[in-house]
Each structure stands twice: as C-alpha cells, then as structure tokens.
Amino acid sequence: MNCQEVIELMQRQLDQDLDADEEHLLRSHLKDCLDCALMFERLQLLSEELTKLPKVAPPYSLVDAILPRLSEMDTQAAASDHDVVVAPASTAKLPGAEAPKKLPWTHRFGSYVSWKLAGGVVAAGLAIGTIMVGMEPSSSRNADGLLQPSSASKESAASTAQSANDAKPAAPASSNDAGISSMQVMDQSVSYKAAPASGTSTPAATPVPEVKASTSGLGGGEVQRVAPVPAEEPQQQAGPKETSKPLEAADSRPEQVNTQELTPSSHPVASLEPKDTKTINKGTAVEEPPANSEALADKPVNKAKVNEEKNGMFGIMAMPSASPDMGVEEALSGPLYTALVDQHKVVIRNTKTNDVIFTSSKVWTDADTIVLVSWSEDNKLTYQVKIGEQTHTYVIELSTQTEILVSP
C-alpha cells in the first residue's frame, strides 16, 4: 500500500469505517512508515479535539423567543384569508358562510379570528346581493349599469336615505366603513345626491339606513350585524377628519377607476374624478367620499356582479337556514339513518330510534357551510363543507365509523 491510500484508511478509521482487514492493513503500514505514523497521530489528535468542541447551547430559550412571532403568523394566516373574503364579499351567498380557509393544522387557530368581523362582512355581502336582486340584473352587465341604478330604486333609496338620515347617528359611520365599501355599490350615486342635501360630514351614514330600510323586508336580521363591522379599508370616508387617508386613496384611485369597466361618459359620478383630485385638497367631505366610494366600490361591485351572475344570487332567498344560532340546521334522512348538522358538526342518528350513531369529530364554524349531500345505499353519508371559496367533500361510513375527506 502506498502512503496516499493509507491516509485514506486513516481518515476512515477516524469514523470507524474500516473493517477488520483494512484495520490490519493500516496498522502494519504504520509500523513501518514514520511519516504516516506521525500523520495518523496528528489526525487522531485533531479528531479528538473536534470531538471535544463544546456542545454549546443557546443562552435563552429560542422557542420562547419566537412564540410571539409564531402566534402572529398564525393570526396573519387566518386574517389574510379574511382579506380575501372582504373584497368579493358578495360572493358569500349564505349568511355565516364565510370563514378563513381551514387547513387541518390551522383548525385550532380559529379563536384568533374575529367571527363577528366575518359575520358582519358576510352580512354586508348578503345585503348587496339582496339589493342587486331588487334591481334589474339583465341590464347591468358592467359596473356602469350598477352605478346607474334604475331611477326607481334610486329615488326610493334617496328618499329613504333622507328620512332615515337623521335617525342614523354618526356612530356607525366610522365603524361601518368596511361594510359600506361594498355596499357603496348603488349607493354612491345616492350618497352623492344625499350628501349635498344632508350637508353633513357623514354622507357615509346615509347608505347604512338606506340599506337597512330596503333589506329589512328580506330578513334584515343579518344586516343588523353590519353596524359593528370595524373599518377594513382605512381610506373610507367618515368625514373631513379623514382627509389624509381618502386623499391618498383618491390620488391613487383615478388610474384604477379608469381601468374599470366604467364608461365615464355615461357615468354621472365619473365626471367627478378629474375634479376630485384637484378639489380634494379643499377637504370637502361632500366631494371626496363619493369619489372614494365610487372608486373603491368599483372593484367589489364588478366582482360582486360577476359572481352574482355566476352563482345565481336568487338562490339565496331560497336557502332555508339563515340563522347563525346553534341548533339543528339541516337534516338529511336516509333509509336507516338520518344525518343532521348539529352545533356545526355532522351527527348521524338512527331514523327510528333517534339514537346517535355517529358524531363527526370535525367541528365547523358558523362561517362554514355544511351541505348534506346524499346517502348511499350502503349507508354512507356524503357531505360537503364550503369554507371560503373551497368546497371539501367528506364521506362518513358508518360500518367502519370513519369519516374521510374525499376531495379536494
């Protein structure tokens, strides 16, 4: 063996990688080769020193140090799903149907989320939907049509706004910003009209009562929840105090507004746009908010409208359970068993005796939508949960007492 090869053996020996024969070869070479013997000695000493390197430990608990960041991340993860919800809020057809996406591992973090917020946003979306239903859907393919609501509803809205204006104090004005943003849909022209009339600093207040008035007949119970919705889009109008924020919004909006489907020519409020950026500095509550509201409302409007067409808003009216309360929400009877949704989880009972046969371990929230789809002949229940924009399908098999996710 030459020395080069032996050095390789030495190295491997330090890692206990030699078999008996190789060990022997190494030892016998070292007997006769001083250089290699010295080399091996150095290598061994080095290896020993490396082994003796202090097993350092952190001076404080790193996990404790990062716990706040981890919690923040969990909240943000849940919240960012919320933001996704806010914009196309009107896609929430069912009251209490919205929720952040719930991955199994985020299931526990639900408590970080404000369900009031979710509920309020949903209610706002519902309100839009119902309002849009009251309008002429066929004519409004684009935001243009929406922003020019039929004169009838405009007038009635305006009048109700006028009358209800005094009834509504400024209190909800500041808090209803988020809800308002999407409700501005047909309200900007209303608010535009109402604003000069009311001359108050809270033209935003007017849409609220207007919405409430017109939707009261449609199960306005949900709409009540709009009030406590906190401001989601900070650049909403709540009077001249917030000039700075709307200012920024207005400045950045014009381009955006123009890229919308709006045809400025036919749009009454659109003509305000160029004016706005100039007059905005005067800080008039009257001119700003409509521009903002119109600008900001465009996006949700467009999406809302599109989604409405897609999803068939009319279906909402037909939905049986609007109640966010606890209790049995739905039932699906099969030959032998009946499936129910009880307190946000699926429960299966014997149809005759009403005994509980199976209780799902998956507890949903009142922001999710549970739909009991069908019973198979061999007593398997298929149900779906709609969380946000995702629909998950589960199958419960009673014979094995299992519940599995089949899609996505």
Add this chain to the structure above:
Amino acid sequence: MVAPELVKEAQAGNRDALITLLREIETHVYRTAYYILGNEQDALDASQEALIRIYTKINSYEEKALFKTWVQRIVTNICIDKFRRAKPTVSIEEHEMVFTSQLNVEEEMLSGYLAQDIRVAIDKLPEHHRSVVVLRYLQDFSYHEIAESLNLPLNTVKSYLFRARQQLQTLLQEYQKGGVRG
C-alpha cells in the same frame, strides 16, 4: 432523538406537540448554527429563523428521511444562504492552512489554545467543508446522514471531511514543531 409520535402529532395539527418538538430540537439547531456561522449573535438569529421555518413547514417533512437530518438540512441551508458573510475562506486546494503558534510547551495551555485555534480554523474552512465537519463532530452524524442533510453524494461527503481534517491537522504540525521539537 425525537420521538416519531411527537413528529406525527405535530404534523397532525397539534400545536402543543409542535411547540414541544421545537423545544426538543432547539439546542441542536443552535449548535449547528453556532459552529457554521462562528458567532453567537448570528447563530441566535439563524436558529430562530430555522425554528420558524420548521414550524411552518412541518408538514413538508416526509418520513423517508430521518427527522434529524431534515432539521439539520433546514439549519444548514439558512446558515449558508442567508448569513453568508464575506469571510476570508481559504481555498482548500491552493493554500496550506498554516498557523503560527506562539505557545509554550505546557500541554494544558496547548490544548486550550489548540481548541481555540481549531475553532478559528474551522471558521476559515469553505462553508461546505465546514458544514460536514460540524455535522460529523457536533451532531455525530454518519457519512450517510451528512449526505442526506446536505444533499450531497456520499463520496463528496467523505471527500470534504477528509480534506477538512487534512487541512486542520497541519495546524497541529505547527504545535508539534513549536512544542515537542522546539
């Protein structure tokens, strides 16, 4: 090492299990970071980053690899990528890593300074050689486990380790010259 059940629980969404898991590994994470980066502050930053990444990506761990190698991979990647400093790493081919030592003969002092010098020497190794040494000596990984962590072929691991030791032992030649023969 870490109980597999704990890992499974953590992956199943049990946050407490996940936090417990992190506590069990935090020292190992820090230790690797400390020796790769060479100083406490960087090591603290990097290991916290690593723990956070492990937390968020826990579900990307697949059982086909050892959990500890998966963890070390995350640490070493973070150390090598994010915290790369313009350190005067010596090209191991071109230069002999020779260190002059101003020591006297006393063995205790020798080993003390030697240890320190070895630390300095490790710091000067190119980062992949350094990582291999760290995983071998501070994590007691086998060749195979090192290969898995660093995503390197087995032979490359050996090559890096042997080269690193070869270079580091020249340090000792100086000590030997200064001590035994001087």
